[in-house]
Amino acid sequence: MKQPRLLLVEDDPALAELLEFRFQAEGYTVLSTPDGDEALLLAAEEAPDLVLLDWMIEGTSGIEVCRRLRRDKATAHVPIIMLTARGAEDDMIRGLETGADDYITKPFSPRELIARVSAIMRRIRPALAGEQITVGDLTLDATAHKVTRKGTILALGPTEFRLLKFFMEHPGRVFSRGQLLDAVWGTDSDIELRTVDVHIRRLRKGIELEGAVDPVRTVRSAGYALEAV
Amino acid sequence: MKQPRLLLVEDDPALAELLEFRFQAEGYTVLSTPDGDEALLLAAEEAPDLVLLDWMIEGTSGIEVCRRLRRDKATAHVPIIMLTARGAEDDMIRGLETGADDYITKPFSPRELIARVSAIMRRIRPALAGEQITVGDLTLDATAHKVTRKGTILALGPTEFRLLKFFMEHPGRVFSRGQLLDAVWGTDSDIELRTVDVHIRRLRKGIELEGAVDPVRTVRSAGYALEAV
DNA sequence: AATGATCGTCACATACATGTCACAAAAGGC
DNA sequence: GCCTTTTGTGACATGTATGTGACGATCATT
Structure with missing residues (x-):
């Protein structure tokens, strides 16, 4: 893009x-x-x-x-x-x-x-941005609003989808909870930082797959990152 | 950085x-x-x-x-x-x-x-969040929050990470325990000077690698420095 | 109105990191 | 070599960050 x-x-x-x-x-x-x-x-x-x-x-x-x-x-x-x-x-x-x-x-x-x-x-610009992003074994199609892992279609909630999309746009990079709130929830949202943890958990649960490692990395005292597994 | x-x-x-x-x-x-x-x-x-x-x-x-x-x-x-x-x-x-x-x-x-x-x-300041620092065989990526030595990924605690990062930003230079406390812990922290020693030890342990020398140099009665091995 | 999905928050459990101490080891000074 | 100062090291109690399940609120759909 x-x-x-x-x-x-x-x-x-x-x-x-x-x-x-x-x-x-x-x-x-x-x-x-x-x-x-x-x-x-x-x-x-x-x-x-x-x-x-x-x-x-x-x-x-x-x-x-x-x-x-x-x-x-x-x-x-x-x-x-x-x-x-x-x-x-x-x-x-x-x-x-x-x-x-x-x-x-x-x-x-x-x-x-x-x-x-x-x-x-x-x-x-949605048409312009309608490409697929692939990070590791994950593929996200923004226009179709679909995520697959190793071909398997995953079911994610709206927030988890946006969270994953944001991560996939910046693979490997660590984001603090505050940054994630800004990026995924919006700059002026008034949300508890710990809420991010919960959605990270839901995301992890949503993309887990037999025989595949968790690509979401916790960086203690810093935040989270999506690993290009 | x-x-x-x-x-x-x-x-x-x-x-x-x-x-x-x-x-x-x-x-x-x-x-x-x-x-x-x-x-x-x-x-x-x-x-x-x-x-x-x-x-x-x-x-x-x-x-x-x-x-x-x-x-x-x-x-x-x-x-x-x-x-x-x-x-x-x-x-x-x-x-x-x-x-x-x-x-x-x-x-x-x-x-x-x-x-x-x-x-x-x-x-x-995208540069602030952007780059890799390399000193000797050590490489630190601030955005990904990762340290490698000769390609091997190292696991460091948060404080050790910040300490190493600070050293790598000023390679070869000797810092007193007080300076390190200011730089890594923050100006107003109220920490024992000897605590630095302990973290230096943990850093050394964290970056040690078979067949590689310790790049952390002790300067007696002065402080510590990171050598560009 | 009822249903179900999703959301944000909380409480508790767990894992990890931290700072300090006590003692061992090393390095200088003489 | 002996003594003093400085640094290395392991252990420990404490604090802090994160994982996780549950709950009520909200909203769209039926």
Whole structure:
């Protein structure tokens, strides 16, 4: 699964830099330009997965960029999030009419924007992410929502499935209970750390198989890891 | 891999102490000050990896500290999380404009704050979590939490692991028992110096291997060092 | 309303790691 | 060589982390 690509069109250098920084930290490849015309070029050539479009930009106006992106077949399907100033309700409405998928009013917190972008990406990219992951004798098919071990189909609960998937995306790596809560339950969940233990147990039970060793490794005082057995 | 360093600027002593305690427990080195001007000094001299900045502090105001941190080249890149009172939306917005990376409104749960900080740390310093260290015939993988010697996987207890890791980050260098306590156990631990000896012994036992010499050197009346055999 | 699946939490059992001590062994100083 | 200081080592009580079964709550389905 390749890195998601993001086109940022924003002419406030400080804000642009901040967002660039934050999104790169989130694992996005960020293309950035303050200029509307250049944005159209970049969109055509670089095929971003998502566009963040400021309303007030140099060159071609935001709404015009939005319109043209929608008109060009190559970019017609790309999700667009508009960044508008507070109170510019009319602009916002016109933006949505023109084909933007979402908007956010300034000032906004980077976290909120990132949350919205991730939400859209999750919605957009399942097809892209629909590959199989294989670690050791385990195979996980995200789209089919199925796990097999040595060919045997395993029955896992939803949480165990997500937990295993996360482990399989980072095989061999040790994660603390806190990290696992962040990754599998969500950053803002308010769950006991020990709950992770219980789900680890359920996962172990779910993937156990005659004549196969437990691939889940306990690292005392550190967390758990999935071994590429 | 050195410990992540965190600068806490908070003038409520109770909250400061609580956060200090919790973050130290998470493995952070915490520098703490209630004063804005001192915070700037500390930031310049101690090069923290992340700054937690309360809005209402003595001396220079929070936003001013934020601005100056961003202006100084040495600290311009350091992530800043602002702590604001609930309802101070305007302050929050100005903080973000000034270059803060995130904010959290009081009251907040320490766990939530820790989660956000770790999320940022993980993204900012991937190298922190990323690599293998090799010294002589020893190889340590911090992410997988594994040590091998000549290919053989070694089983070490948590403390021995941290001790070895510290040694491997400074190969050949001699450390006193006190220094080792600070580095491996934490600055504020209240442990007998001789305890280090015992763990050195356990480390030696843990990494011993047929046909290989002991790489841990005792320097009489000075301390211990790890030799690049 | 009833069923069943899943979830988060708890209590208890177990396994392991820890810090300290007492004594043995070794290393210097003279 | 003798004495003092420093380090090595095994044992032990204690504390801490993890494994595990059970329970009530919640939610979707019927």
